[in-house]
Amino acid sequence: MKWFFGLVLLLNLLAALWGTLSQRAPGELHALEVNPQGVKLLPGGWKTQADATPAAGTNMPLAEALPAGVPASELPATLDGAKRVDTTAPVASAAKTVEPSTPKTKPAEASKAEKTAVCKQWGELDGAQLSRVRAGLAPLKLSGAESAREAAPASGKFWVYLPKRASQEATRALSAELKLKGFDNYPVSSDGDFQGALSLGLFAKQQGADALLAKLKAAGFSDARAERRGKAQSFTTLRFASLTPDNEAKLAALQARLLPGVPLQACR
Structure with a gap:
């Protein structure tokens, strides 16, 4: 009697299994198939890509997120050893600034x-x-x-004279006074700065001119002068x-x- 109940139970299980398999689409059965060669065992302590990626703004290298002692060839597709790009590092400019060279004179030259x-x-x-x-x-x-x-001038005579007066009458009166005191004179009639002056003589040497000049001043003609003739x-x-x-x-x-x-x- 026991074997009969066992047989009935087995038949019920087979019927239930058949009903379950008959409800799946044929394409889903292939989806459940797995190629044994594509199965790769994960190392202990393996983390997903989200867990292995450091938080934004950190510069944690990739090697620190991987289990120690695991070669890159055994990593899954999500951890295939690709290098991370550090977005915080400054990017070097491809074009270099070339400073114009300016010629410099050497100190020795x-x-x-x-x-x-x-x-x-x-x-x-x-x-x-x-x-x-x-x-x-x-x-x-x-x-x-x-x-x-x-x-x-290196050459020329020394001239003794009295400057011109304000008028011709004053010049004639001065000339008459000079003659009374023994000084020969004559008025300068040529154009120029000395026109109207009274000339008293020319001397080849300065000593003669100085002697006459001293006599004139002693006689009261204090404005008498002596100059060397000729251009400077x-x-x-x-x-x-x-x-x-x-x-x-x-x-x-x-x-x-x-x-x-x-x-x-x-x-x-």
């Missing part, structure tokens, strides 16, 4: 140029000499700084600073040709 440059001066030159020198410098494209001074001479010195050896040679050749008696000298 600058020092050498300073040592070779010289300063020369030429003079003193009178008016005629200065005109010749200027004409000679023009083709050489050389120019020098000019310094001039005026000097009394102007002398010019040319200064050439920072001459290169080539320009110095050109200047020396010009000096020897134009004015051998007026040498070039080092600047003082």
Whole structure:
């Protein structure tokens, strides 16, 4: 009797199993099939990609999120060893800024140029000499700084006179007074600053002019004067600073040709 109940129970189980299998679609059975070669055992302590990825804003390297001792070849598809990109690291620019190179004078070359440059001066030159020198410098494209001074004429007589008066009547009265005291005189009739003055004499030497001047002042003519006649001479010195050896040679050749008696000298 027991085997009969067992047989009935077995038949009920088979009927229930058959009813379950008959309700599934044929395509779902293939979906349940698994290729044994595609099955890979996961290592102990393995985490999902969401668990292994560090929180946003951290720079935790990928190796710290993986189990220790697991080679990259055995990682699942979600942890295939791909490198993480650190979004916080600065990105180097592909284009490099190239600074323009500026030529610089070497200190040795600058020092050498300073040592070779010289300063020369030429003079003193009178008016005629200065005109010749200027004409000679023009083709050489050389120019020098000019310094001039005026000097009394080297030759000429010393003139003693009394300045002109405010009117002709005053001049005639002064002339008559001078004659009464023994001083010969005559009025200056030529044009110029001395027109109307009373001339008392010309002397070749300054001692003679000074002697007459002293007598006039002793006689009461305190405004008597003595001057050397002739135009004051102007002398010019040319200064050439920072001459290169080539320009110095050109200047020396010009000096020897134009004015051998007026040498070039080092600047003082």
